[in-house]
Amino acid sequence: MSCKKVLASDIAQVYRDEVKKIISSKGIRPKLVGFLANNDPAAVKYAKWTGKSCQEIGVEFELRECPREELESRIMEANEDKNVHGMMIYYPVYGDRQDQYLQNIVDYHKDVEGLCHMYVSNMYHNIRYINKDENKKSIIPCTPLGIVKVLEYIKVYNPVLPYGNRLYGRVIGIINRSEVVGRPLAALLANDGAKIYSIDINNIEIFTRGAGLKLHMHKVQETSLQLEEVIPQCDVVITGVPSKSYKLSTDMLRDGVVAINFSAFKNFEDNVTEKASIYVPAVGQVTIAMLERNLLRLYEYFHENLE
Amino acid sequence: MSCKKVLASDIAQVYRDEVKKIISSKGIRPKLVGFLANNDPAAVKYAKWTGKSCQEIGVEFELRECPREELESRIMEANEDKNVHGMMIYYPVYGDRQDQYLQNIVDYHKDVEGLCHMYVSNMYHNIRYINKDENKKSIIPCTPLGIVKVLEYIKVYNPVLPYGNRLYGRVIGIINRSEVVGRPLAALLANDGAKIYSIDINNIEIFTRGAGLKLHMHKVQETSLQLEEVIPQCDVVITGVPSKSYKLSTDMLRDGVVAINFSAFKNFEDNVTEKASIYVPAVGQVTIAMLERNLLRLYEYFHENLE
Known part of the structure; x- marks a missing residue:
């Protein structure tokens, strides 16, 4: 057979090992909060899988469920919470432009999905860093x-x-x-x-x-x-x-x-x-690894020296 | 400028360093003989350059000059000489099919140019090894x-x-x-x-x-x-x-x-x-590095255990 089949799990492992190693050598415990505001069973499944994957590499994952009307205030609460280092939302919530509004509610310091306007706009405009010293990379959407x-x-x-x-x-x-x-x-x-x-x-x-x-x-x-x-x-x-x-x-x-x-x-x-x-x-599986990698970046960029 | 210019000297260096390191760590001194049977000044220049390059990495190079009528017997003599580990000929000698005949006079144990029929035929037929254990690779022409x-x-x-x-x-x-x-x-x-x-x-x-x-x-x-x-x-x-x-x-x-x-x-x-x-x-310069690399291979395959 002349075709080489490459599995996502093998690729993901490279990045997961890297994240795990850094977390363990620094003795840190970054925390990711997932918001579930729909009753999509696929999202629940995905959330469980994310939790399991996070646990394996030393990330604390907490799933917070709420009615979608409360989601905005719950996000804003997490924006202020020093114990939360990153957050993600299981879309679709409204399934229309209101979801895009919610993406922008997430503070960029905690936006592991890279969906807030600053990161999205940087990506389209090929702006790779978020600071002048060019040592903090812009966050790119996980998939x-x-x-x-x-x-x-x-x-x-x-x-x-x-x-x-x-x-x-x-x-x-x-x-x-x-x-x-x-x-x-x-x-x-x-x-x-x-x-x-x-x-x-x-x-x-x-x-x-x-x-x-x-x-x-x-x-x-x-x-x-x-x-x-x-x-x-x-x-x-x-x-x-x-x-x-x-x-x-x-x-x-x-x-x-x-x-x-x-x-x-x-x-x-x-x-x-x-x-x-x-x-x-x-x-x-590579997508989830990127979620974890983005979380670690945000932790290192914004939280590490504050604790 | 979006184009990356890559210099042969940088690529050659990688292989030359590798050959040099092996020669030095094994404490060996492979000998390459070059035959010059034309009066081509370009060939003389190329021979000098080969000599200099060989010297730098620990290969002994000897240039042997002769009239073209004597070349065949001089090659056969070197085939038998235990102190010669590889040889090359500055072509064209006759500039016709007689040159191809001369290529086949060189014993394959010493053919650093990979021009004898066995190596050429292996190359065309995608046969990569010269032995059943598949630990001795066929020699490929240097350029x-x-x-x-x-x-x-x-x-x-x-x-x-x-x-x-x-x-x-x-x-x-x-x-x-x-x-x-x-x-x-x-x-x-x-x-x-x-x-x-x-x-x-x-x-x-x-x-x-x-x-x-x-x-x-x-x-x-x-x-x-x-x-x-x-x-x-x-x-x-x-x-x-x-x-x-x-x-x-x-x-x-x-x-x-x-x-x-x-x-x-x-x-x-x-x-x-x-x-x-x-x-x-x-x-x-990569071509010359391959000449040296082929010489080391032939030395390791056929001469190393005989001395």
Whole structure:
């Protein structure tokens, strides 16, 4: 078999070990609070899994449940609570723009999900640090960051190139343009130098920093090219279509492609392994590892010297 | 500037340091003999440079000059001489098929250039070892091997993939199909999983191991595609055109391409750095490092336990 299958658990382990080691050597105990204000059983399951994962590496996790009408005040309370070092919210809460409002209620000192406006805006504008000394990195949303770490692990990021340009020359297709994963991911990867075909049900957009990476941050252009024209050009194809029936045809893929799926459903056909050089069937565990990594960062940046 | 220029001297140093360290730790002194049977001043210069480089890392180098009519018997004499651990010949001697005959006179135990039939045939057939225990690697010609090492150094070889398939997914153009460099290089890189466009003045050939790397060794097919159609598809373009006036148009190159030149002349235009992510303007010093590395291998494989 010429295809190498790479499991999210193996990648996650690298980062989890790193976080665990730092926590243990410093003798600290960062605390993460999760807010559950919907009755989504999937969210409850995810919360339990997060708690278990946190416990294993020395993070204290507390799940706080409340009616959604109380959520805002509970977040503000946690913003003030010195014993809380990071927080996350199980979305969707309202499932509309009010959720975006809630994201901005979280103080950036405790925003492990990287969803408040400052972090999101830094990400789109390719601003990597939050301070002038450039020793505190901006927080990046966990799933897009997790996919970046997958791409680093499998060496799609070329470490020979300077930091910030390590995807220069790569052509990457992303099938999903949600505000939570697909669009931030397209921006992140384009900011690191790749040419991105960002594909959704309505159209295809190209995200790049321009020929020769002349731009500091990516620009976006719509293209009239069709899916069957762009996919064969892609070195890497990343899928995130939330549908059981959606399957990307293996016939379209370039031989030796890198195939990554972040949907809960398998978006590639089973025979993708006949065409792909590397196949990553899921990324969920890397996402949780990034949550823990972001928590540790925020703890080190803002809390460590206050205790 | 978004292009990273990588110098052959930096890459060569890695391998030279490695060879030097082994030689010094083992307290050995491998001896390389160079045969000069033409009056080519370029060859004399190259021989002096080889001598200097060998001396720096602890290899004894002896240049033996003779009329070309005596060369065969001088090689056979060195084949028998226990104090000679490797030899090389400054070609061209006759400049025709007689040179190929001379390559086969060199005993494979001392063939640092990897040009005798056994090594050449192993290379084309993707046979990597010369013994059943698979602990003695077949010797690969120095310039193609040097270019492989350049590609490893700049991470075009993906170390995440299994050994033997690390170029799977890469599309590489090679402009030169000489028997000494271009054709063996195309075979080597295709055997490692790449799709190669092998380009010379007459035609373009595709070297691959087939879709999904189903074949153990590469196959070759002629294509009617033209240069301006294939070059924009290439992740990597390697040039070796022995002409001062030849310049590959930068316009044809894919943005973020890896550009490598092994010709003595600059085959890329000066503005290649506006398109390339990585540019390697020359490889000569890596070639010499490979000569020294091959010598050490042959010494370890065949001579070490005899002294």
